[in-house]
Amino acid sequence: MSEHTLPVTVPAALRAAGASGEVREFSDSTKTAADAAAALGCAVGAIANSLIFIADGTPLLVLASGAHRVDVDFLAGRPRLRRATAGDP
Numbered sequence: 001m002s003e004h005t006l007p008v009t010v011p012a013a014l015r016a017a018g019a020s021g022e023v024r025e026f027s028d029s030t031k032t033a034a035d036a037a038a039a040l041g042c043a044v045g046a047i048a049n050s051l052i053f054i055a056d057g058t059p060l061l062v063l064a065s066g067a068h069r070v071d072v073d074f075l076a077g078r079p080r081l082r083r084a085t086a087g088d089p
Helices: 006-016 033-040 072-076
Strands: 048-055 058-065 081-083
Touching: 048 072
Parallel strands: none
Antiparallel strands: 048 058, 048 081
């Protein structure tokens, strides 16, 4: 999926799940929680970080407050769990 399809597919997935939400695109980087909080004008803790790991071939989504750090070394060290990369399906 290209990054250009995300603004179309995410809202569709939200609606299909019965959820509401707004997808916003920013011209400046929002790669970090601090960047995203600054762009939205909110506290860093109001931003959710999401990391994808692969557990026995199944994606595992880890969500954390932007004010906290996920111990990726701990998670990646678990048997049969590895951090996903952009090349993963």
